[in-house]
Amino acid sequence: MAGKGFVKPVAKAAINYPAHDFHRNEKVAIAADPYDNPEKAKIFSVNFAEHGFLPVFFIVTNDGDQPVSIAHMEIKLITGNRSKLTPITSEDLYRRLSNPQANTTPNPLPFPRKVKGTVTKKEIDEIESSQFAARAVEPHTTQSGFLYFDVSDLNSPLRGATIDITGVADARGNELLYFEIATDKYLDAPRNP
Numbered sequence: 368m369a370g371k372g373f374v375k376p377v378a379k380a381a382i383n384y385p386a387h388d389f390h391r392n393e394k395v396a397i398a399a400d401p402y403d404n405p406e407k408a409k410i411f412s413v414n415f416a417e418h419g420f421l422p423v424f425f426i427v428t429n430d431g432d433q434p435v436s437i438a439h440m441e442i443k444l445i446t447g448n449r450s451k452l453t454p455i456t457s458e459d460l461y462r463r464l465s466n467p468q469a470n471t472t473p474n475p476l477p478f479p480r481k482v483k484g485t486v487t488k489k490e491i492d493e494i495e496s497s498q499f500a501a502r503a504v505e506p507h508t509t510q511s512g513f514l515y516f517d518v519s520d521l522n523s524p525l526r527g528a529t530i531d532i533t534g535v536a537d538a539r540g541n542e543l544l545y546f547e548i549a550t551d552k553y554l555d556a557p558r559n560p
Contacts, residue, residue, distance in 0.1 A: 375497055461491070
């Protein structure tokens, strides 16, 4: 595995994932594919679960003839116990992954304090290249990437949860009706052997 660079999964059309919401009139579908088990998560060099993060592969497919703007899209993971989580920023990911623990005991010598833990260049590149960063979805295309949610204080964050998406707009700037993805559809779907 050493020396292997991160390769983002090839996205299928959003309607091909168990957990999706399809707006037939607007011809837009959005899907969420959680990477919640070790088998799926092995594409990463970072063990996100160990640090309390849930990576979710997020897919937006536009089967219409006009572009769709997702520049102002807002995403919330609403857990079964009604906790509302938003995707975390790269900076928050780096902070948790580096787990800085500075020595706070006074030092009589004027040496700089050493902070344990760093995020490697490879990990930074992996996080940057994996994240969902699209601002629009052109006609008859799909955009994808990972969102990361901090689930460190939650047991079974996906059971009974929904992912709510607002701020998706058509080419004229009119906001589309919100999207709601039930994560139970993912949890209850048959697993590939």
